[in-house]
Amino acid sequence: MTSTQRDIEVSYDVSNEFFRLWLDENMHYTSASYLRGDETLEEAQQNKARILYEYAEMNEEKTILDVGCGWGANLEYIAQRGCKRADGITLSTAQWEWIRARANPKIRAFVCDYADFEPEEPYDALVSIEMIDHLCSPAQSRQGLAVELYREYFRKLHGWIRPGGLFAFQAILRNRVPRNRKDLEDLRFTADVIFPGGLNPRLEELVMAVNPYWEILELRTQRESYGRTTAEWLRRLRMHEQEIRARWGDRLFEDYDRYLSTCVRAFASHWSSDVQMKLRHIPA
Numbered sequence: 154m155t156s157t158q159r160d161i162e163v164s165y166d167v168s169n170e171f172f173r174l175w176l177d178e179n180m181h182y183t184s185a186s187y188l189r190g191d192e193t194l195e196e197a198q199q200n201k202a203r204i205l206y207e208y209a210e211m212n213e214e215k216t217i218l219d220v221g222c223g224w225g226a227n228l229e230y231i232a233q234r235g236c237k238r239a240d241g242i243t244l245s246t247a248q249w250e251w252i253r254a255r256a257n258p259k260i261r262a263f264v265c266d267y268a269d270f271e272p273e274e275p276y277d278a279l280v281s282i283e284m285i286d287h288l289c290s291p292a293q294s295r296q297g298l299a300v301e302l303y304r305e306y307f308r309k310l311h312g313w314i315r316p317g318g319l320f321a322f323q324a325i326l327r328n329r330v331p332r333n334r335k336d337l338e339d340l341r342f343t344a345d346v347i348f349p350g351g352l353n354p355r356l357e358e359l360v361m362a363v364n365p366y367w368e369i370l371e372l373r374t375q376r377e378s379y380g381r382t383t384a385e386w387l388r389r390l391r392m393h394e395q396e397i398r399a400r401w402g403d404r405l406f407e408d409y410d411r412y413l414s415t416c417v418r419a420f421a422s423h424w425s426s427d428v429q430m431k432l433r434h435i436p437a
């Protein structure tokens with residue numbers, strides 16, 4: 154199975170206050186883009202949001218849908234930089250409540266599985282940041298279903314946008330498999346305990362799956378940026394160790410410490426990477 158609503162609750166509904174302690178101030182839970190190298194996490198997250206806003210060629214007149222919008226950090230950036238309306242869908246009720254409480258008049262959020270979503274009218278642009286990583290489980294990948302499942306996502310989104318519209322896309326990638334048992338166990342722990350039901354795609358699977366719906370106009374990878382992002386999340390998590398242990402228990406702190414330490418090694422060792430693509434709708 155793909156990540157179910159229950160799986161998503163395990164990953165994202167731990168507690169908004171918990172994530173607030175170690176993510177950036179706007180709660181982006183995806184790779185930032187370190188372009189100079191000496192930016193703060195907050196600046197690097199703004200870089201990411203700017204790159205994707207520009208891939209989508211957004212402006213004041215356009216509508217956009219963020220598919221898998223998290224706590225709405227990217228929606229906030231879009232609303233502040235300029236759009237007619239910015240909608241988002243998430244499977245997490247805690248994330249939806251967080252967005253609703255901020256009450257930005259340009260933003261609407263919905264708790265909805267993307268598979269069931271039907272837009273009121275086509276959007277001018279789409280963005281989706283590290284949501285595809287929830288769409289194929291390790292078991293489905295072993296059965297050879299990955300490209301088919303990713304293509305179904307690209308097919309569905311193709312039906313939600315005006316002909317020729319732009320889609321700013323970002324995904325975590327799976328590049329190599331580590332060789333020693335401890336590393337394999339840590340990766341399996343991250344997949345089973347922190348992100349049940351999910352698996353990072355391979356770049357070549359994505360390149361196959363966009364066909365025949367989307368033309369790849371630009372593609373950039375940012376493995377080192379994700380290494381820095383996860384290292385900074387880990388540093389902030391450890392800064393709040395006492396508070397996290399006291400409020401949510403030792404187990405939660407230790408699980409997240411293990412998961413983020415594994416991510417830092419995964420990006421440093423080329424097991425994982427991250428990709429951003431500018432995609433253009435190919436009219437049917």
Ligand SMILES: C[S@@+](CC[C@H](N)C(=O)[O-])C[C@H]1O[C@@H](n2cnc3c(N)ncnc32)[C@H](O)[C@@H]1O
Pocket residue numbers: 156161165180181182183220221222223224226227242243244245248265266267268281282283284287
């Ligand atoms: C890693 S988070 C990224 C959140 C956000 N894009 C960001 O950059 O912070 C993945 C998001 O995808 C959403 N998601 C996963 N599977 C989904 C599905 N089938 N339908 C809608 N949203 C989904 C989760 O609820 C979560 O908000």
